[in-house]
Amino acid sequence: MSVQDSDSAPAGTDSDVVLIDKRPFVRVGARPNIFRYIGQMWSYRHFILFDARARVAGSAANDALGRLWMLLNPILNGATYFLVFGVLLGTGRGIENFLGYLIIGVFMFRYTTSSVTAGSKAIVGNRPVIRAFSFPRATLAVATNVRELISNIPTFLMMFVLVLAIPPSEPITWAWLLFVPALALNFIMNLGLGLFLARLVARWNDVTHLIAFGTRAWLYLSCVFFSADRFAGNEPLTALMNANPMFCVLDIVRDILLYGGMGDPARWLVLGAWALGALVIGGLVFWQAEESYGREQ
Structure with missing residues (x-):
């Protein structure tokens, strides 16, 4: 029996010839370099879209009102905040079109918190899939954020309708088109935070409880139902709010939809x-913990 390299074996050799593949062995499940990893994720783009759409379709299958809850939840939350903060506490005094201001705050903040929270659970919520198949684990976090974006499209449309319908109704202007890049930046930020938190939650599940408290504090620091002008004399708190990305999202979207502006360049x-x-x-x-996600905890 003879032995030949696979790249030099002539055609039509006998069956007793052993062909040797000289390519180096690759460890199964090994973490590729970051650029190859990104390329692998791109090859899974169809899976990301399919998974996101399938989960959106099945998310409300057990509810009698189905997808209507996607609209009812932010509306009911907004009504509660309006009653407590707008009527009882009077935080809306001095804010032009406070109802529209509150609606945008509640709807946009709910989208961000749901995306970040769901993204943080992308690994722990998919352990069986991770252990059964080999694929870039980040695709799960991307699919989760795409799912949240798709499921919130009716919410955004309802937000537009309410801003147009509730007095003082706001006219549609060309500036409204800037909502798309603002939402795109919001999506990218949510994805990055979700990826970061997904690794922490995969390692320490207790982090999920801290995320709940963190999003609650984020709510109050983002001026969802009051104006930042209330803290005009407090420079450290004002600086903290100006550096808060969610406050920037809300301020940009409010300026675009309510006040005919294009958003403060500093906020962008x-x-x-x-x-x-x-x-x-x-x-x-x-990416650095890619090889650890399928292990038993």
């Missing part, structure tokens, strides 16, 4: 920096 810069920074840092942090 802060939001863009957060979106890029969160995606890069969150992606790298998640």
